[in-house]
Structure formats: C-alpha cells, structure tokens
Amino acid sequence: MIILFTLNIIVKPVWLLLDMQVQKEVGSTYGLYFALLNSTVILNILLDLGMSNYNNRKISVNNNRFSKYFQNISIIRFGLAILYLLVLQLWGIVAQYTMHDQMMLFFLGLSQVFLSSLLYVRSNLTAFGKYKLDSLFSVLDRALMIAGVLYLFSQRDSGLVNIENFIYVQTIGYGFSFIAGLITLFIIGQPGIPKINKRFARVLLRKSAPYALIVLLMAAYHSSDAIMIERMLSNGKVEASIYAQSMRILLALNNYAYLFAVLLLPMFSKLLAKKEKIQGLIATSSSLLIYGVSSVAILMAFFADDVIALCYGKFNDESIFVDWRLNVEALQNMGDVLFSADVFKLIIYGIIPMSINYCFGTLITASGNMKLLNKIAFASLLLNIVLNFALIPKYGAWGAALASLITQSFSGAFQVVFAIKLFKLKVNLIGVARFFLGVAIILLSTIFLDEINLSSRLPVMFGLLLIGLLLAVNFRGVLNMAKGFRNNHN
Structure with missing residues (x-):
C-alpha cells in the first residue's frame, strides 16, 4: 500500500x-x-x-x-x-x-x-x-x-x-x-x-448485486451534474467546461481520501469480526482525515482566485509572478477566472462531506449493511436531481456546485447519524472541541495570510497546519491505527 x-x-x-x-x-x-x-x-x-x-x-x-x-x-x-x-x-x-x-x-x-x-x-x-x-x-x-x-x-x-x-x-x-x-x-x-456455469453465474450476480447498486447510485449523483449542465443550458459546453475545472481539483484530492478508505476497510472488518471496540479507530481516522481535508478546503477556497488563475489563467508575455505575488494584470481571461473561482469555492468544500462518507460509510460497509447505504445513496440521488433541475437553469455551473455540496453534506450527515446509532458510538466532546479548535486556527489565519508575500506565506501556512493538526488529532490513536494497519498486512 x-x-x-x-x-x-x-x-x-x-x-x-x-x-x-x-x-x-x-x-x-x-x-x-x-x-x-x-x-x-x-x-x-x-x-x-x-x-x-x-x-x-x-x-x-x-x-x-x-x-x-x-x-x-x-x-x-x-x-x-x-x-x-x-x-x-x-x-x-x-x-x-x-x-x-x-x-x-x-x-x-x-x-x-x-x-x-x-x-x-x-x-x-x-x-x-x-x-x-x-x-x-x-x-x-x-x-x-x-x-x-x-x-x-x-x-x-x-x-x-x-x-x-x-x-x-x-x-x-x-x-x-x-x-x-x-x-x-x-x-x-x-x-x-x-x-x-449458469448456476455459478446466478449465485455470483446475486451476491454482487448490493455492492453494484451502491456504486451505481453514487456514480449517478456524482456524475449527473455535468451531463445536466451540458444538456439543459444553451451554453452548456462552456458551463460544463468551467464546472470541470473545479471538479478536476476536487477529484484529485478525493483520490487520496479514497486511499484512506482502502486502508480502513480491512481494519474495521477485522474489529467487527472479533467484536472488538471501534470507537478509538473511527475517532482517530475521522479526525485525521477530516481535519486534513478541511484545512486544504478552507485555504483553497480563500485563495480560489489565485488557484484558478494559476491552473487555468491565460497570461500574456509578462511574468506570472511579480514580487512573489500573482500578476493578475497579465491575465487575458480575467472574467472566466473569476466566474470559475466562484464555482470552485463551493465545489472544493465538497471534499469535507466526501471524506466523512469515506470514514463512516466504510464502517457501515464493513458491517455488511449495504441496504442502509443504498437507501442513503438513493435519497441523495433524488435530492441531487431535484436541486439540479431547480438551480442549473438559473445559476448554471454555480447552481450545480451548490447542489453537489448540499447533496454530499446530506449523505455525510445521515451516515454519521446512522453509524452512531448502529455501533453505539460515543461523542467525545473534548475531542470534538479539539478538532474545531484546530480548524479555527486555519480559519483565523486567512485574516492575515493574504497580507504576507508568497515566500513567507508558505512556511507560515505549514506551521499553522501543523499546530492545528497537533490540536485536532489524538496522536496516540494515530500510532494505534498505524499498528493496526501493519497487523492487517502481515
């Protein structure tokens, strides 16, 4: 791995x-x-x-x-x-x-x-x-x-x-x-x-069906946005292209969050099979992953104009950076960048509920309760389609981004609620407070980060992220999680 x-x-x-x-x-x-x-x-x-x-x-x-x-x-x-x-x-x-x-x-x-x-x-x-x-x-x-x-x-x-x-x-x-x-x-x-072998094929398809349905439903509400944008709008190709710019960055982050879920699935499965406590693992894994993606999402949303300009801006022959700052005056497609940045600010926050899904959805998957996950995914799909029909005609790609964020949050919230109920998880108020304190440091940092030039901003950001991580995550739990991962792969 x-x-x-x-x-x-x-x-x-x-x-x-x-x-x-x-x-x-x-x-x-x-x-x-x-x-x-x-x-x-x-x-x-x-x-x-x-x-x-x-x-x-x-x-x-x-x-x-x-x-x-x-x-x-x-x-x-x-x-x-x-x-x-x-x-x-x-x-x-x-x-x-x-x-x-x-x-x-x-x-x-x-x-x-x-x-x-x-x-x-x-x-x-x-x-x-x-x-x-x-x-x-x-x-x-x-x-x-x-x-x-x-x-x-x-x-x-x-x-x-x-x-x-x-x-x-x-x-x-x-x-x-x-x-x-x-x-x-x-x-x-x-x-x-x-x-x-017909009998074998029937058994195979029957046993695989619940996993297939959850994949289909999740793919539908993750991927229907772009299709609806392109089909519903007169300038659908342009709007879908702008939507794709932000989704590309989100999916790149999602790849690494998904690898986290791959690590967790066998660990949850083993604990559940042995009827051992999962409280420590779910608390540590969720705080570690969700703090990381929350910090990245906050910073990328705050610097959305710079991120989109750097990735998709068309600059003239002048230097992209002047005095360690992005040379926005050299941008030839400023209007497109600003509109795309507005879409990006919504889409990038989607990584937070997606990561919640990876933590708590993986736990529910390990228990074999696919019926519950299929119900949540089906409800999320219906919500996403309704929101897209309501928002895309008026707001275009921005409306689809809002619909996506609401849908992801809906799915994540219900998975957390049902996981707490099914596995009798206890909410550690001190742990929750530490997590929000770590995230608050990142939020407060945005007040003054923009005033610092790029050469100083990067080490300051790294330092603040580290301080927030130390506050938000129980590192004894991280060591135990690492030990559990090694045991699963020996």
Whole structure:
C-alpha cells in the first residue's frame, strides 16, 4: 500500500497538470468531453456489477478458486462489455448527440471497458498477494497516457492537440495496460479456457448485486451534474467546461481520501469480526482525515482566485509572478477566472462531506449493511436531481456546485447519524472541541495570510497546519491505527 500511495503521488499530479493543459488548449470542447465522460462513468457499473470486490474476497481466502472464478467471470464480463457499449450508443441517440459526438462517446466507453477489465485483473493480483505488480499496473495506464499527451504537445504545431486525440491516447493507455495485466495474470494463475456455469453465474450476480447498486447510485449523483449542465443550458459546453475545472481539483484530492478508505476497510472488518471496540479507530481516522481535508478546503477556497488563475489563467508575455505575488494584470481571461473561482469555492468544500462518507460509510460497509447505504445513496440521488433541475437553469455551473455540496453534506450527515446509532458510538466532546479548535486556527489565519508575500506565506501556512493538526488529532490513536494497519498486512 505504501508503494501504491507513493506511485500515485508521483504520477497522478502529472496527469492532472496535463489534463489541465489540454482543457486550456481545446477550450469549451472540453465541456462536451466532460459530459460524455460522465455518461460513461454512470453506466460503468454495467461492466462489473460488483464482481471484482466479490472475486477479490473469495480468491484471497483460497487461491485455488481462481481458475473456476476466472472461467465464469471472464465470459460474463465480455457479455456485459457488449451490453454497456450498446446502452451507451442508445443514450447517445436518445440525447440527440451528433455522429461525431457518438464516436467520442464510443471510444470513451471503450476506455471504460479496458479500465474496468484492468481493475478486475488487479483484483486478482492482490488476491494472489502480488502487491508490487498491482502497484505497477495502478500507474502504468496513466504513465502511458502521460507519454502520449506529451507527444501530442510536442506536435502542437501540426494540430495534434485536440479532444479526439486526447480520447484516443486514453483508450490506448487503458487498452495496453489491460492486455499487459491479462498476460501477467495468465502467467501467475494459469486459468483454463473460459466457460460459463449458469448456476455459478446466478449465485455470483446475486451476491454482487448490493455492492453494484451502491456504486451505481453514487456514480449517478456524482456524475449527473455535468451531463445536466451540458444538456439543459444553451451554453452548456462552456458551463460544463468551467464546472470541470473545479471538479478536476476536487477529484484529485478525493483520490487520496479514497486511499484512506482502502486502508480502513480491512481494519474495521477485522474489529467487527472479533467484536472488538471501534470507537478509538473511527475517532482517530475521522479526525485525521477530516481535519486534513478541511484545512486544504478552507485555504483553497480563500485563495480560489489565485488557484484558478494559476491552473487555468491565460497570461500574456509578462511574468506570472511579480514580487512573489500573482500578476493578475497579465491575465487575458480575467472574467472566466473569476466566474470559475466562484464555482470552485463551493465545489472544493465538497471534499469535507466526501471524506466523512469515506470514514463512516466504510464502517457501515464493513458491517455488511449495504441496504442502509443504498437507501442513503438513493435519497441523495433524488435530492441531487431535484436541486439540479431547480438551480442549473438559473445559476448554471454555480447552481450545480451548490447542489453537489448540499447533496454530499446530506449523505455525510445521515451516515454519521446512522453509524452512531448502529455501533453505539460515543461523542467525545473534548475531542470534538479539539478538532474545531484546530480548524479555527486555519480559519483565523486567512485574516492575515493574504497580507504576507508568497515566500513567507508558505512556511507560515505549514506551521499553522501543523499546530492545528497537533490540536485536532489524538496522536496516540494515530500510532494505534498505524499498528493496526501493519497487523492487517502481515
């Protein structure tokens, strides 16, 4: 897991920066791409139906099951891939996309087929205990795509930097990584010829269904915003492109919060199986993660204009920085930056309820209470759709950002309430007070941080974050959590 985390820290930010550069290069066309991409993500569950999670649990316990499971699952997944691509094209027809747009939708869908298949291959590698290989394949696709995009930019004068080539690069990256992973899996597991057992397939799909439903519902309310923006507004491509700017940064932060949930799931599962207390682990993990993301969200929202200008601003030939301050006078798209920053201020706060979901939702998942999570996710989806219909026509991307923040907060609040009730958790008022005191330090710091030049601001911010962390988090609990993680991976 440490290797995986390190590789992700290196590769994913590079891909994020290149993705930003592509958007700046192609303009509002990126908004259409973002809406199409979200369509493929919502329907992505058709490719797996929760089988990878179920497969991983079964193979981890007994590697001898691999051949039987692979023979059946590979046939099922092939059929699901064809169904998925057909459903995507049907959606393209219903949504009245042009033939060119449907072609983009097809290749984005094909990329999702390769990505989902790669994740299935990786689930088998981890089940075999091949964590280093899993770490390699977790970044191979992005590394290949980075190389492809860098090549496109090296041929910018030839007009190769366009949204179509950007999509093709992703399809090739995911496709090559899947084929390489599949060959590796065949060498390790040596499965037989794929074949289907109807009884086995029915049992597999029935047991995977609850996990598939929660993924579908969460994907729907996370990804429907961009589609509704692009479809409902006359300038939908432009607004969706602006929305994508902020979502990119949010999802980059979310990747690291998600890794936290990956660490917590086996720890919660083990404690619940042994009927041991989980109070200490949930208190420490939630305060550590939520303090971190709250601090980042507060600072990024306060410096939203600078963040968006630095990421998406188009500067003239003058220097971007003057006397360690952003040279806003050199900005050529000031209006776009200011509007995008207003959207960003709302969206970035979404990382806080999302992280709450990762802590308390992971605990509920470990208990196997998927019915409760599905109910919360379904209610969140309905709320999100209603809010989007009410807010997008009047406020555009900003309205979708507000709807997203309200929905995430609704989901997080209910998961906390139900977790406290189900597991009889006690609210430690001293711990809560320490947490809010740590966050308050970050809030108060924004009063004077803007008056400090950049060279002094960074070390001051780091110092304040550290002081807040010491106040907000019980470090004895952190040491116990680290010990528990090591025990789970020995």
